[in-house]
Amino acid sequence: MSTSKVFSFTLGTLSAIGGFIDIGDLVADALVGARFGLRLAWVTVLAVIGIMCYAEMSGRIVAVTGRPAFDLARSRLGPRFGLVALVGSFLVTGLLVMAELSGIALSFQLVTDISYLFWVPLAAVLVGIALWALPFEILERLYGVIGLAMLVFVVAVWQLHPDWGQMWHSATTVRPTAGETWPVYAFLGVTLIGAQMTPYEMFFFSSGGVEHRWGPKSMSEMRTNVLVGFPLGGLLAVAIQAVAYLVFAPAGIEVEHLSQTALPVVVALGKVGLAFAVVGIFAATFGATMETLFATGYDIAQYFGWSYGKVQPPAQAARFTAVTASLLILSTALALTTLNPIRVTIVAVVFSAMLLPLGLFPVLLVGNDHSVMGEFRNGRLANTLGTATLALSILVALVAMPLLVWTRGGSG
Amino acid sequence: MTPAHRTMAMRHDVLDRQVVDSEGRPVGRVDDVELDEDGAAVALRVGMAALAPRLGGWVGQLLGGLAHRLAEGEPSPAVPVERVTKWSPLVHLDVPVRELDGVAGLEGWLGTRVVGRLPGGGDARV
Numbered sequence: 001m002s003t004s005k006v007f008s009f010t011l012g013t014l015s016a017i018g019g020f021i022d023i024g025d026l027v028a029d030a031l032v033g034a035r036f037g038l039r040l041a042w043v044t045v046l047a048v049i050g051i052m053c054y055a056e057m058s059g060r061i062v063a064v065t066g067r068p069a070f071d072l073a074r075s076r077l078g079p080r081f082g083l084v085a086l087v088g089s090f091l092v093t094g095l096l097v098m099a100e101l102s103g104i105a106l107s108f109q110l111v112t113d114i115s116y117l118f119w120v121p122l123a124a125v126l127v128g129i130a131l132w133a134l135p136f137e138i139l140e141r142l143y144g145v146i147g148l149a150m151l152v153f154v155v156a157v158w159q160l161h162p163d164w165g166q167m168w169h170s171a172t173t174v175r176p177t178a179g180e181t182w183p184v185y186a187f188l189g190v191t192l193i194g195a196q197m198t199p200y201e202m203f204f205f206s207s208g209g210v211e212h213r214w215g216p217k218s219m220s221e222m223r224t225n226v227l228v229g230f231p232l233g234g235l236l237a238v239a240i241q242a243v244a245y246l247v248f249a250p251a252g253i254e255v256e257h258l259s260q261t262a263l264p265v266v267v268a269l270g271k272v273g274l275a276f277a278v279v280g281i282f283a284a285t286f287g288a289t290m291e292t293l294f295a296t297g298y299d300i301a302q303y304f305g306w307s308y309g310k311v312q313p314p315a316q317a318a319r320f321t322a323v324t325a326s327l328l329i330l331s332t333a334l335a336l337t338t339l340n341p342i343r344v345t346i347v348a349v350v351f352s353a354m355l356l357p358l359g360l361f362p363v364l365l366v367g368n369d370h371s372v373m374g375e376f377r378n379g380r381l382a383n384t385l386g387t388a389t390l391a392l393s394i395l396v397a398l399v400a401m402p403l404l405v406w407t408r409g410g411s412g
Numbered sequence: 413m414t415p416a417h418r419t420m421a422m423r424h425d426v427l428d429r430q431v432v433d434s435e436g437r438p439v440g441r442v443d444d445v446e447l448d449e450d451g452a453a454v455a456l457r458v459g460m461a462a463l464a465p466r467l468g469g470w471v472g473q474l475l476g477g478l479a480h481r482l483a484e485g486e487p488s489p490a491v492p493v494e495r496v497t498k499w500s501p502l503v504h505l506d507v508p509v510r511e512l513d514g515v516a517g518l519e520g521w522l523g524t525r526v527v528g529r530l531p532g533g534g535d536a537r538v
Contacts, residue, residue, distance in 0.1 A: 083471070305441035314532075319519050
């Protein structure tokens, strides 16, 4: 097998670690695990199925048309609706960049014990240099591969010697734990959907396909990426929920600080566990910073029709480069305001959940368009899952804001 | 395509499509289409100045004002339809973008004055 074959799934792994598992997930999964055990794990299963369906669809659109799904979205939604979707996703992804940067800084804090705030500017500089100097494929492989250190969360589940019967009971119980209310349960479910089914994963996955120059022959490579990446992300998410459940729930600890997300691994595996967790968190948040930055750049460039991407010299995608650089600087400034990254993350993923239908709908439209897709248009499976996911996302979008207010961000 | 076919219907159809130049480089979107008295398309307009009136409201005014500033009062650039070689799914032109006067001006300015001057700014990352 050639190296390119071996590494052909790294876009999928990067989508899993950095897309699916980013700071939003680390936070949401740890919060959920500590308060509800595995009682919301079914939401993660739904999110994995939903994002797989739409990632496959947007990947297929790229393979057929050579253009990412959102390239075609403006002609479908029209310039006004398209602009609403653009501004919305810009704000959400901008907040996420700030949270992901704090995540990178957190991995330094875990090693040095110096506050993450000190490390934020350094993290931003590192991101800036890496994005400027390294080609897309190297970045993707680097973070796709070292991000596998996140699997330490799965190992930690075993190492904590759980009562598997009790775990299964928790995973199959669809109601809040004693002392918790239904609105909070529903709110954290919405948070999980927002953290795990993010439109930027699709933007990035499909635009990454453009950078890989996918064609109709790449269909199986693309599907391998979907089949490897997102279930891996889902597995990691459930593992993070499980370790938080096993360590925090008995002690009645609530997750309020970023640094707590690595604590269960330390309890299970000691210093070695911490080392893996730090590397994993670093790779996941670094990968996610790159994904969110690029997704925002792709999004804006595609709306206005600018040249974009990393396959060409930066000077030939100058507006794209300028937009991503400005966003990185703005996010660094935002992170340095000492806003609590956990609160920011939760607000960002809830807004992300509210905007999800706007991200999914054009993909479903284009995927079904016979004149664009020809023989590769959606089959029955893609349409059934796609429509069900869209319906779920509309429901989630409608209840997200009321629940955020009602539960005061999950604290009530 | 004969001029008679370049009607209002086509105008509606090509609006918002991606425009690429002879080298496959993205130029912009069909933000507006210029028609003559018979309703035949004469030129495509690309850029924020052409898009802003279509957005309308204060957003349109804001973007229009910004585009006006950046263009230093120059009229929004137009690409004659004779330059188009293919209309669907993308609009293909038979010239490279650098030969289209005023189109993607900010891109060119940022590319030569800012990003291109940084070390490695003009090199592909392969």
